[in-house]
């Protein structure tokens with residue numbers, strides 16, 4: 001079956017955001033900085049809450065969706081740091097600075113994600129959970145990659 005286009009745009013930007021977690025994890029590996037940064041999370045969620053209505057998403061919906069993005073992001077960072085600890089080395093690739101380079105990239109993605117969330121909500125498929133599980137399964141056979149997507153979409157479909 002063809003991938004459901006309603007999910008594809010949103011899943012694409014979710015994966016774009018998760019890809020940035022690799023650079024975050026590298027910065028944290030080098031600096032010894034913890035994965036969890038609650039002050040930064042509050043800042044991200046506050047920006048999202050303020051921006052939500054201009055993207056036609058309720059502030060509540062937007063902050064819940066972004067707290068899922070943050071949780072998935074941390075899951076990915078913990079996963080990478082554990083892999084690097086196992087071999088006592090991180091990939092030898094150019095580093096980006098967290099505050100000056102990486103966080104601005106995350107902030108830029110925010111508007112696109114809110115637009116895609118709004119669009120998703122207007123075209124939400126019937127049997128949302130089932131369609132989502134199928135979309136995630138089609139996207140990847142890698143269990144870890146699927147797990148990140150599952151966590152990042154935990155509140156996407158209405159429950160009950």
Ligand SMILES: C=C(O[C@@H]1C=C(C(=O)O)C=C[C@H]1O)C(=O)O
Pocket residue numbers: 024035036037038040041044069070071073074103106
């Ligand atoms: C991405 C980071 O790591 C964690 C995840 C965050 C996010 O996904 O926005 C924010 C703060 C951290 O708890 C970061 O420190 O910037």
